[in-house]
Amino acid sequence: MPDVSFDCVSCGACCFSRNPRYLELLPWDAGRSLPETGLFTEDGRTFVRFDCGHCIHLDLSNGKAACSIYEDRPEACRAFRAGSFEWAKARRANGVMGASLLNH
């Protein structure tokens, strides 16, 4: 069971990858207001752009890792539960926000 004290807005666990096709839009994303400039289509599939190893919507200023389109973030991002095993693994792999949160 995830720890609800984790703040998804400053998490960043699901936002890092060097794979340009890491984050694909799903049918549930059809009604979301995602900026066109942050998307690309390949082989009939639409992806969110990643640059320099992370999603272009990830705001890393002020020592945070915040989603700048949080209210409209894609379904795949919503499915990544803060505090889950996968969350901890991703944060450890990405080195996001140091290791202190992983010791909870």
Ligand code: SF4
């Ligand atoms: S859309 Fe937001 S939550 Fe999803 S990968 Fe990009 S920055 Fe992270």
